[in-house]
Each structure stands twice: as C-alpha cells, then as structure tokens.
Amino acid sequence: MEFSILADSFNKMESTRKRLELTQYLVELFEKTPHEVISKIVYLLQGKLRPDFEGIELGVAEKLAIRAISKSSGIPIKKIEDEYRKGGDLGHAASVILEQKTQTTFLVEDITVERVYETLFKIANLEGSRSQDMKMKYISSLLNDANPLEASFILKILLGTLRLGIAENTVMDALAIAFSGSKENRKILEHAYNVSSDLGKVAETIATSKLEGVEKFEVILFNPIRPMLADRVKSEDEAVEKMGNEFAAEYKLDGERVQLHVEGEKVVLFSRSLENISSYYPDIIEKIPKAIQAENAILEAEAVAINENTGEFLPFQELMHRRRKYKIEKAVTQYPITVNFFDILYCNGKSCLQMDYKSRRDKLEKIVKEDDYAKHIPMAIVKNSNDIEDFLENSINSGSEGLMLKMLDKPYQAGSRGNYWLKLKREYRNELGDSLDLVVIGGFFGKGRRTGNYGTLLLATYDEDQDTFTSICKVGTGFSDEDLDQLYQILNPKVTIKKNPRIDSEMEADVWFEPELVIEAVASEITLSPIHKAARDTIRKDAGLALRFPKFTGKIRVEKAAEDASTNEEVITLFKGQKKVAHDKNLI
Ligand code: ATP
Numbered sequence: 001m002e003f004s005i006l007a008d009s010f011n012k013m014e015s016t017r018k019r020l021e022l023t024q025y026l027v028e029l030f031e032k033t034p035h036e037v038i039s040k041i042v043y044l045l046q047g048k049l050r051p052d053f054e055g056i057e058l059g060v061a062e063k064l065a066i067r068a069i070s071k072s073s074g075i076p077i078k079k080i081e082d083e084y085r086k087g088g089d090l091g092h093a094a095s096v097i098l099e100q101k102t103q104t105t106f107l108v109e110d111i112t113v114e115r116v117y118e119t120l121f122k123i124a125n126l127e128g129s130r131s132q133d134m135k136m137k138y139i140s141s142l143l144n145d146a147n148p149l150e151a152s153f154i155l156k157i158l159l160g161t162l163r164l165g166i167a168e169n170t171v172m173d174a175l176a177i178a179f180s181g182s183k184e185n186r187k188i189l190e191h192a193y194n195v196s197s198d199l200g201k202v203a204e205t206i207a208t209s210k211l212e213g214v215e216k217f218e219v220i221l222f223n224p225i226r227p228m229l230a231d232r233v234k235s236e237d238e239a240v241e242k243m244g245n246e247f248a249a250e251y252k253l254d255g256e257r258v259q260l261h262v263e264g265e266k267v268v269l270f271s272r273s274l275e276n277i278s279s280y281y282p283d284i285i286e287k288i289p290k291a292i293q294a295e296n297a298i299l300e301a302e303a304v305a306i307n308e309n310t311g312e313f314l315p316f317q318e319l320m321h322r323r324r325k326y327k328i329e330k331a332v333t334q335y336p337i338t339v340n341f342f343d344i345l346y347c348n349g350k351s352c353l354q355m356d357y358k359s360r361r362d363k364l365e366k367i368v369k370e371d372d373y374a375k376h377i378p379m380a381i382v383k384n385s386n387d388i389e390d391f392l393e394n395s396i397n398s399g400s401e402g403l404m405l406k407m408l409d410k411p412y413q414a415g416s417r418g419n420y421w422l423k424l425k426r427e428y429r430n431e432l433g434d435s436l437d438l439v440v441i442g443g444f445f446g447k448g449r450r451t452g453n454y455g456t457l458l459l460a461t462y463d464e465d466q467d468t469f470t471s472i473c474k475v476g477t478g479f480s481d482e483d484l485d486q487l488y489q490i491l492n493p494k495v496t497i498k499k500n501p502r503i504d505s506e507m508e509a510d511v512w513f514e515p516e517l518v519i520e521a522v523a524s525e526i527t528l529s530p531i532h533k534a535a536r537d538t539i540r541k542d543a544g545l546a547l548r549f550p551k552f553t554g555k556i557r558v559e560k561a562a563e564d565a566s567t568n569e570e571v572i573t574l575f576k577g578q579k580k581v582a583h584d585k586n587l588i
Pocket of ligand 1: 228229230231250251252253254255256257272302342377404423437
C-alpha cells in the first residue's frame with residue numbers, strides 16, 4: 001500500500017478534532033487498506049508499532065532526526081534548527097525544508113506503508129554502539145524517497161509527536177462501520193479489545209474474518225486483559241443502596257495493581273496501564289510459581305510494600321523505590337512486599353471472565369496457596385452498613401486505604417468502570433468527597449526556598465471526547481522539599497518548546513510539559529471558573545470547572561497513563577454531588 005495514501009489521510013485527520021469527521025476519514029482509509037496491512041495502519045495512527053504491552057519504543061532523539069534531515073536534503077543543520085524553532089514541530093519543519101531541497105535524488109524505491117513500518121521496526125530494535133549511525137542511515141534513506149508530506153509524518157511517528165487525537169473508541173467505530181456496515185457492532189469489537197489489549201489484532205480479525213471472527217476472540221495467556229475498575233461511593237449507606245442485600249467486601253490495599261500471567265516457571269507482570277513491569281519485581285517472578293496450583297493462570301493482585309517486622313502494609317510511595325533500572329536487587333531486599341491476590345481471570349487454558357465473583361473467589365483460594373509472600377486479600381461477606389463499617393475499620397487499622405465492594409453474582413467486566421465494583425476510601429469523607437488524579441501540564445518557577453524548582457504546577461483533567469487535557473487548577477501546596485526535588489527530576493525531561501496541542505489551557509505557564517505525569521490532589525470544592533477549561537460549557541456557557549484550595553497528597557501515580565487521569569465526566573459528577581449535599585443540608 002502506498003504510504004502517500006496514509007500521509008494524505010493523516011493530513012486530513014490533523015485538521016479536525018471533530019469525532020464524526022475523524023471517524024469518516026478512518027472509514028475511508030480502512031476501505032482502501034489491504035487486509036494484511038490493516039493492523040500496521042492501526043498501530044501507526046496511534047503513533048505506535050505494536051500494542052503498548054510489548055514495550056517497543058522508537059526512541060529517536062530530535063538531534064538525530066535533524067542530522068538525518070540534513071543528510072538527505074543537503075541543507076545545513078543550523079537552518080533546520082531555525083525552522084524547527086519557528087513552529088516547534090520537527091515533522092512540519094522537515095516538510096518545509098524538503099520543499100527547498102538542494103540535492104536532487106532519484107526516486108529509487110516507492111515508499112510503501114510496509115517499507116516505512118519495517119524500517120521503523122528495525123530502528124526500534126537497534127541497540128549497541130553503532131546503533132545511532134544505523135538509525136540515521138535508515139531515517140535518511142526513507143526521507144530520500146519521501147515527498148515532504150510523507151517525510152513530515154514519518155518524522156512525527158519516529159519522534160512520538162504524531163497527535164491525531166483519535167481515541168480507541170473512534171478507531172473501533174470506524175472498523176465496525178467499514179467492515180460490518182454498522183457502528184452498533186462496536187460492542188463486539190470492544191469486548192475483543194478488552195480481552196486482548198491489541199487493537200491491531202482486532203482490526204485484522206474483523207477485516208479478514210468479519211464479526212464472526214471477532215466474536216470468537218479469546219483471552220490469550222501473556223496478552224494483558226484490560227482491568228475492571230470500580231465506581232466510588234462516599235458512605236456505607238450509599239454502598240448498601242447500590243449493592244443490595246449481600247455482597248463481598250475486600251480490603252482496598254494501597255499498592256500497585258499487578259496482572260500476573262503464569263505458566264510453569266514463566267511469569268509476566270503487567271501494570272494497571274498494561275505496561276510490562278516484570279523487571280521491577282524479580283522477587284514475584286521467582287517466588288510466585290511455587291504458590292500457583294495450576295498449569296497456567298492469569299491472576300490479579302495488589303503488590304504492597306510491608307514492614308517486615310510487623311507485617312503492616314506501607315503506603316504506595318514505598319514502591320517507588322522499585323522504579324529503577326539498576327540495582328533492583330537492592331531495592332527488593334530494602335523494600336519488601338507481599339502479593340495480595342484478589343481475582344482470577346484465566347485458569348488451565350480457560351477464561352474465567354464469565355464466572356461470577358463468588359466462583360472466581362473460590363477458585364482463586366484453591367489455586368493460590370498462601371505463604372509469607374503470596375496472600376489472599378482479606379474478604380468478608382457483608383449485609384448492611386454496620387458490617388461494612390466494622391470491616392472498613394479493620395482494613396484501615398491494618399494500613400490499607402478502604403474497601404472494595406463487589407457484587408457476588410457478577411462476571412469480570414474487562415476494561416470497564418461500573419457498579420459491580422465500588423470503592424469506599426477513608427479520604428472520600430473529606431470535603432470534596434474524593435481525591436483526583438490529575439495530569440501535570442505546566443510549571444511555574446518557585447521563589448525563596450523553592451528557587452530552582454517548579455514551585456507550582458498547572459494540572460489538567462482528561463477530556464475523553466476530545467482526547468485533550470483540560471486545565472483545572474494550579475497547585476502549590478502539599479509539596480515537601482523532597483517532593484519538589486523528585487518532581488523536578490521527573491518533569492524536567494518532559495519540558496517542550498511549544499505547548500502540546502492536546503493541552504487545552506488559557507492560563508499561561510512558565511514551562512509546558514508533555515502531558516504524561518499523573519499526580520494525586522485533593523481540594524475543598526469544585527467551582528465554576530472563567531479561566532479553566534475542564535468541562536467547559538457543560539454546566540454553564542463560557543465557564544469551566546476548577547478546584548478550590550487544591551493540595552498535592554504526596555502521591556505520584558507512576559502506574560497511571562495520562563489517559564487514566566480523572567475525566568471531566570467524573571469532575572462533573574463530583575460537582576453535581578456537592579451541590580446535592582448542599583441542597584440536602586438546605587444550604588442552597
Ligand atoms: P484509585 O485511584 O482508587 O486507585 P483507580 O482509578 O486506580 O483508582 P479503581 O478501579 O478506581 O482504579 O480502584 C481500584 C484500584 O484499587 C485497583 O486498580 C487496584 O490497584 C486497587 N485495589 C486494591 N485492593 C483491591 C481489591 N481488593 N480489589 C480490586 N482492586 C484493588
């Protein structure tokens with residue numbers, strides 16, 4: 001397939017943020033795509049080469065790309081850098097530069113999607129001392145044969161700056177329309193995506209074997225399943241109202257969610273955002289096979305740091321010490337953990353997703369043999385508010401953050417947040433009723449003791465419809481000096497010359513960051529705001545929502561991707577909730 005078809009499509013998609021138009025462009029593109037290329041197209045349009053869980057990173061630095069552009073165009077590096085500074089987008093700068101190309105090249109080879117994809121794949125896999133030279137050679141050979149528009153998109157993919165604003169749901173809508181004639185069938189695709197986490201594979205299946213093929217999608221060992229999530233409740237009474245007469249309560253431990261895929265001695269671990277995190281937990285890899293009484297299994301657990309002497313659970317922050325590439329063995333002994341199992345999703349070659357909670361819990365207790373390291377998460381069957389309160393107190397006393405409440409007769413709903421699971425946290429009883437996970441989008445330099453650090457951060461929620469990050473508040477309290485140093489280390493490499501187009505903020509920051517880091521904040525209230533962009537125009541025209549008196553809780557949510565941050569939808573619910581409370585108390 002000619003790469004120019006893809007470049008033209010990308011160009012059209014870049015010019016709109018409207019979901020319906022994007023869907024239409026995607027449908028047209030899919031209809032022109034040969035079936036054997038469709039998975040590649042689906043990865044490329046998300047700026048990837050393979051599904052996230054395979055961890056394939058292109059990792060090309062701007063400097064190297066600039067050298068490659070210079071090599072293939074004959075234009076000096078300095079001039080390319082100047083052009084880049086003007087717009088802050090190297091892909092676009094390259095297309096302008098290549099228009100003025102001084103070197104004549106003969107188009108020796110056609111640029112096809114297959115060739116671009118394979119070359120990018122080779123680049124991603126290069127390692128070692130000569131890898132930089134080889135990367136440059138591959139990039140300039142592609143640029144030699146590409147027209148300016150094609151070159152700009154090749155570079156954007158390479159640098160990770162392709163932002164078409166296409167949410168996964170939009171891709172699934174378009175696949176359903178293109179290959180089954182109706183958007184209604186997206187549900188079937190969603191199920192396949194939720195159990196495989198591989199949108200490319202879903203696309204290939206619907207293109208080649210239609211809906212029947214997609215319906216047969218099965219859980220695959222070592223391919224992560226998208227996690228089931230919980231809705232929040234503020235009180236025991238609200239929980240009983242929503243859950244009915246009898247349900248399960250489990251400790252909500254404050255650690256890292258881990259999905260374990262186990263077969264014999266082979267163990268692969270995935271995080272909540274489906275990143276392969278096996279290297280952070282060599283102890284799990286070593287110890288868990290002994291505890292599993294099955295040929296193979298997919299299990300979910302919370303890995304929690306513990307005080308070795310007392311067995312008490314320690315806060316999530318302690319696990320941060322494991323987020324390192326080197327000397328991980330030292331971190332393993334210094335910061336011991338236990339693995340606390342709460343679900344089983346697959347066992348002895350069969351999916352358990354359709355089994356109800358009660359049967360899954362029974363199976364889990366049979367399959368996982370408890371020892372000092374592997375545990376079953378404490379669970380009790382509860383019937384009323386008193387039972388919940390009792391168990392909540394036990395859970396808090398043991399160092400966990402609250403309870404998860406689960407319906408006994410419901411299946412595991414991969415990839416969705418619903419009412420079958422509820423979470424009741426201690427801190428939900430604060431003024432706002434909940435903490436929020438927000439994306440750091442901008443920074444302001446500190447004064448006084450904070451000079452040299454970012455003293456205040458600009459935070460955003462995630463707008464699922466637009467696939468953007470909308471500003472919601474500035475936060476400058478709750479940071480210890482240590483937090484500020486740590487945040488500076490993490491944020492400094494994320495500074496960008498120009499504000500990322502997915503950031504939606506009227507407020508100007510001293511520096512803009514790539515929207516990647518998620519931190520937790522609490523606030524006293526949500527108010528209407530003329531400046532902030534979160535949920536703009538939904539409650540009132542020309543007003544967004546903002547947090548009043550926001551405070552950093554000390555939690556950096558490394559396990560969350562920016563798209564897992566609190567959404568505008570959630571903030572609207574909290575805003576309406578607080579109005580209802582005020583109303584009930586006759587305050588308004
Ligand atoms: P939070 O910000 O509360 O951690 P989240 O958005 O990460 O929420 P939720 O589904 O809302 O995800 O809350 C569930 C999280 O709580 C899980 O991701 C998991 O890490 C953790 N957890 C702790 N104990 C349990 C348990 N018993 N069952 C399920 N999840 C648990």
